[in-house]
Structures are given as structure tokens and as C-alpha cells.
Amino acid sequence: MDGTTGSARRGPLRTVDVARESGYSVQQVRDLERLGVIPPADRADNGYRGYADVHVHALRAYRGLAGAVGPVAARQLLAELRAGTLTEAAAAVNELHVRLARERDEALRAQRALRAIQDEAQTAGAPQDDDAMTITELAEALRVRTSTLRFWEQEGLVTPERVTSLRARRYDVPAIRAARIVAALRSSGHGIPAVREVIGSLERLDGPGETERVLQRHLDRIAARTVALLRAGADLATVVSSLAEPAAP
Template sequence: MRTTDVARESGYSAQQVRDLERLGVIPAARRSGNGYRSYTPLHVRALRAYRALATATGPVEARRLLAELRTATVTEAASAVDEVHARLARERAEVLRAQRALEGIRAEEAGGDDDFMTITQLAQALGVRSSTLRFWEEEGLVRPERVTTLRARRYGLAAIRAARVVVALRAGGYGIPAVREVMAALDGADGLEDARRILRERLDRIAARSVALLRAGTDLAAVVDATRGTPEPPA
């Protein structure tokens, strides 16, 4: 296959095919006597797998994974792909956990309880360091009350609930700016619905990545089989 043939079949431009070959996404093409590249249907499969993997994991991780699969045993290859599925499942679970915490914030506020916790107690309850809570305070994510005479922090129910949401979001892969967006939404007139929307959008993105990973499956199997001399199925 010529470079233009591979480009047409894979959905990339001819220059992108050459660039991805240079980056090691696909094996080096054989060169004919006149220097032209000669590809096989396996290169097309590798490129299609890369496109889907780049959606699922990001381009850097996709390049690393494809290079690994070309030299891995079947067991190692299956384990590597399973880990991507597991990572997406963990991200999804953390966002769902954040959603539950978000709903709990309003439900508990209706109770009007006056309980509070010290910074040490809250850190232990959340499984984070006290320094982490102080950092979140600096970033405006969690606002403790202060006992003025002692300069000691204490956290009422609203701050405790906010801290739970922050923990869930951070564990789910949210950076500080994204967490700040969610927490700011909680303070607005439509805060709860805005925060729900942000989390729903996150779940939608994870779902799209999961589907992309499924789409890569057959092409990834062809790449793995090729390393073991298994006959290549039609592209």
C-alpha cells in the first residue's frame, strides 16, 4: 500500500501518516528500491487503533500503549488494555461519588445541624492531610469558620459537605480550576443544577472515551496478533 492508500483508509492525511510513523505509532514501512514507502493493511489497523486510543487515553498514552502492544505477549497486552478499561471505570465511579456527595449537600443542609469539626478531625475523616485542607482554603474551595481567639479553624456542616465534594472531584481527576468551577456553582442561584450539569458532562466525556476504547478493540487485537505471527484478518 502507498502512503496515500493508507491515508485514505485510516482517515489521516499523508503527512500525518508519515509523522505517526516517525513517532513510532506504526511500524516503519518497508522501502522500495526507489525509496517509496510500502505499507500493509496492518499499518491501517494500527492507525485506526491509535485514533480511537487517543480519544480514550490521550495521544501520549496512546503512542506508548501501541508501542508496548507490538512487543508484548498476549497476556501482557490484555493486561495493558484491561488497565485502561479499569482506569475509565474508576474515573466514572469517582464522578458518581461526587454526584452523590453533591446531592447530600442540599439534603443535609435542610437538617440545620450545628455540628462542626476541627481541621485535624476533618482531615482524618476525609483521609487527607491538614495541609491539604489549608491549601483548599487558600484556593477558595472550602471555607472554614475560625475561632478568633485561638486562630484555630473549625468546619461547620456546609464546609464539611463542601470538603467531601472536593475530595470526590479531586479523586475523579478534576484539577483545581475545574473543582473551583463546581464549588462556585454551588453558591449561585442555580448552583445545584449547574454543578449537576458539570458532572453530567464529565460522565458523558468518560462514556465517549469508553466507546472509543471499545472501537479500538478489533484493530488492537490485529496489532497484537501480528507480533505473534497470527494470520491477519481482513481490514
């Protein structure tokens, strides 16, 4: 039987008990208590900590949350859950599910956009000089700042030409296509290293296949984070429900 059930029949838990049932070490339990992940333990007259089942559930919930949103956000959320109302806590947990669903939708849109850009490149005719854009025109087309395009250039993601006496940037069709790909990936949460990997793969023979693998890995990571959040669900429900329970006399 799960050791965290039947809390009314159990006395205070020792630090070692909480560590064993939560999967953390004794020192980690103390550290996470200090960081506010779990409520402060009761102290006996002899100074020993006395924990309850809710501490075990909070630690298990933290493990899942850390996998879903990262350890810093997970610590912040669990601390806020204890300080807020039951309604606020439930809304905060629901927002995590909404955020992950939004990330997945954005990643799928980026995947579709990239495929469309690649198909367009395969079917397009020879580029013409009047197809080129200035940095202002491209920024407006992509709905980004010109400083963003300069940053992408510094990172080696998009390489414009410089053709005027003032060395102004001029983006030909390949550069425009690269900028569109970068914009799609960045909008879906891909970091610069992942974007650089995609752009680099497009220049190799295995480009389309490698690009698909990069995008799929991103979707797989979102799926893994979603599963971690789902696994934390039961423990989060216990922690959130404890907010509505009257304090013991």
C-alpha cells in the same frame, strides 16, 4: 469493500494510501511512524516507504485510543504492544476497559455523595459551635492530608475561619460541607476548574441544577471515551493478533 481487507492480495501500500485509509494526512502518518505509533515501514531500493494493512489498523486504533486515554498514553500503549507478548498486549487493552469502568463508578459515587450532602444541608438544623472542626480533625475525617486542605483553601474551594491568637484554621459547618464536596469530586477525577464550578454553583439560586449538569458532563465524557475505545477494538484486535503471526520469510 474495506480497502484494508484481503492483505494477502495487496502489495505494499504507499504513504498516501495509508493516509487515505486511516484518515490522517501524509505528514501525520510520517510523524506517527517516527513517534512509534506504527511500526517502521519497509524501504524499497529507491527509498520509498512500503506499508502493510497492519499500519492502517494501528493508525485507526491510535485514533480511538487517543480519544479514550489521550494521545500520549495512546502512543505509549501502541509502542508497548509491539514490544510485548500477545498475552501482555491483551492484558493492557483489558486494563483500559477496567480503568474506564472504575472512573465511571467513582463518578457515580461522587454524584450520590454530593446529593446526600445537599439533602443533609436542607434537612439539618441550625449549626452549633461545637460542630466546627480543626484542620487536623477535618483532614482525618476526609482521609486527606492537612496540606491538601490548605491547597483547597488557596484555590478558593474551602474557606475556613481563623479564630485563635495563632490564627489557626477553624472549619464551621458550611466549610466542612464544602470540603466534603471537594473531596468527593476530587476522588472521582474532577479537576480543580470543574470543582470550582461546582462550589460556585452551590452559592447561586440554580446551584443544585448546575451541579447536576457539571457531574453529568463528567459522566458523558467518560461515556464518550468508552465509545472511542470500543470503536478502536477491532483495529486493536488486528494489531494485537499480528504479534502472534510468524514473520514473513
